[in-house]
Amino acid sequence: MTSGTTLQVLVVDDESLARSRLRTLLADCNTPSAALVAEAMNATEAMEQLRRHPRLDAILLDIHMPGADGLALAQALRSLHDAPAVVFVTAHAEHAVTAFELEAVDYLTKPVRLERLQSALQKVERHLAARRAPQAPVAEEVLVIQDRGRTERVPLAEVLYFKAELKYITVRTASRSYILDGSLSDLEERHGPRFLRVHRNALVARRAVRALEKHYDPEEGEGWAVRLNGVDESLSVSRRQLSAVREALAS
Numbered sequence: 001m002t003s004g005t006t007l008q009v010l011v012v013d014d015e016s017l018a019r020s021r022l023r024t025l026l027a028d029c030n031t032p033s034a035a036l037v038a039e040a041m042n043a044t045e046a047m048e049q050l051r052r053h054p055r056l057d058a059i060l061l062d063i064h065m066p067g068a069d070g071l072a073l074a075q076a077l078r079s080l081h082d083a084p085a086v087v088f089v090t091a092h093a094e095h096a097v098t099a100f101e102l103e104a105v106d107y108l109t110k111p112v113r114l115e116r117l118q119s120a121l122q123k124v125e126r127h128l129a130a131r132r133a134p135q136a137p138v139a140e141e142v143l144v145i146q147d148r149g150r151t152e153r154v155p156l157a158e159v160l161y162f163k164a165e166l167k168y169i170t171v172r173t174a175s176r177s178y179i180l181d182g183s184l185s186d187l188e189e190r191h192g193p194r195f196l197r198v199h200r201n202a203l204v205a206r207r208a209v210r211a212l213e214k215h216y217d218p219e220e221g222e223g224w225a226v227r228l229n230g231v232d233e234s235l236s237v238s239r240r241q242l243s244a245v246r247e248a249l250a251s
């Protein structure tokens with residue numbers, strides 16, 4: 001918030017008595033306290049006040065006004081960076097569903113009571129605190145691999161492909177290979193959005209797919225193979241998966 005714990009508020013209503021009522025109520029608010037920074041009679045004036053006061057915390061907004069109504073103004077506010085929280089204040093209860101679809105923090109019906117306004121402003125405080133709080137970093141996905149008597153954590157983002165061989169799976173990164181005890185189906189189920197099956201025995205990282213080329217396999221004869229960024233070898237592509245690989249390359 002912009003001034004200690006005092007909320008900076010804009011009131012938008014085409015009726016002077018309604019604005020006067022909110023002005024009085026705001027002066028009586030103390031949990032949290034609120035300061036009336038500006039008033040507007042319609043959406044056009046409201047946008048002008050927002051340009052003059054870019055650090056407003058909340059807008060108490062009527063719905064039925066001449067010209068663009070409060071719902072249209074709330075829709076326009078959604079495109080603004082760090083826009084004030086919207087609290088609708090209206091005599092018409094039937095717009096509540098639409099109001100919350102526009103991400104309004106609260107919806108008050110006239111005549112507004114002090115306790116109800118203070119409750120709405122407390123919601124504004126919580127909304128602003130959550131929006132402006134530093135976002136926690138997203139935990140990096142890793143594979144835990146037992147390798148030669150030691151445990152290694154391999155970031156999933158570094159994996160180029162998984163290849164099933166006998167009872168184990170080869171996990172290949174740009175720098176080395178690991179052996180993982182598990183099943184390719186389980187890996188596909190857990191990490192499917194990031195990996196693409198190219199063969200019954202192989203999953204490749206979608207981000208690493210570089211090219212699809214003709215290939216001769218001693219067991220399967222002429223076919224196709226996929227090349228990946230970061231490694232020299234190619235991986236066979238089954239006929240069943242050929243269209244999926246082409247789509248991945250196109251996207």
